Amino acid sequence: MKExxxxxxxxxxxxxxxxxxxEEMSELIKAICKMRRAGVNEKPAAMDAIVDEIADVSIMMEQLCMMYECFDAVENRRQYKxxxxxxxLKEAPACSK
Structure with missing residues (x-):
């Protein structure tokens, strides 16, 4: 993939x-919004769109890390977060859906 x-x-x-x-991050946002509004019959297609957009965003995130040469910094920050x-979460009360 790297190549x-x-x-x-x-x-x-x-x-x-x-x-x-x-653009891909924007499309993921749009797909999530559509899922939230989707009726029962629309949920499978909305979920497929979310999966596609998450895949696209993850591909672009990897390219951004390559371009900015920040894989290690991102991973360290991710672990911190x-x-x-x-x-x-240890201190937070559970919320209902």
Missing amino acids: VFEKAILTYGQTAQEDVAI VRRLANR
Whole structure:
């Protein structure tokens, strides 16, 4: 996969790939909004759209990490934020859906 992502960055350029990342994140937001409004019969298609958009966003996030050379920094920050969330959850009351 790394080779494909590197080729995409070299072929289309960093600015274009940043724009694609922004577009894909926007499409994920839109898919989540549609899922929240979906009726029972619309849920399967809405879920398929969410899966597609999460895949697209994850591909673009990897390319962003490559372009900014920040894999380790992102992973360290991610671990910090997960620990912080775990600590907050210890103190938080459960909410109902």
